[in-house]
Amino acid sequence: xxxxxxxxxxxxxxxxxxxxxxxxxxxxxxxxxxxxxxxxxxxxxxxxxxxxxxxxxxxxxxxxxxxxxxxxxxx
Numbered sequence: 001x002x003x004x005x006x007x008x009x010x011x012x013x014x015x016x017x018x019x020x021x022x023x024x025x026x027x028x029x030x031x032x033x034x035x036x037x038x039x040x041x042x043x044x045x046x047x048x049x050x051x052x053x054x055x056x057x058x059x060x061x062x063x064x065x066x067x068x069x070x071x072x073x074x075x
Contacts, residue, residue: 006044007066011037014059024053039066 007029010017013036021028026042042050054060 004044005041006047007068008040008042008047008050008063009037009066010040010054010063011061012059013061016058017054017060020054020057024050026050036061 026040028040030039051063054063
C-alpha cells in the first residue's frame with residue numbers, strides 16, 4: 001500500500017512553529033534555524049488541516065509544496 005504523502009516547506013519566525021509541528025502528524029525532515037524554514041512530510045489529503053492549524057500559531061508565515069518533491073517516488 002502506498003501512502004499519498006507530500007513534502008511541504010513551512011516558513012516561520014521564532015520557535016513556536018517548530019514546537020507545534022512536533023505535535024502534528026507530520027514527519028520533520030529538516031529545520032533551518034538560520035533561514036527560518038522547515039521541510040516536513042505529511043498526508044496530501046490533510047493539507048488544509050495543516051494550514052488551518054498553523055495559521056493561529058505565533059510566528060507562522062507560509063506553508064507550500066516543496067519544489068524538490070518528486071511525485072514519481074512512492075513509499
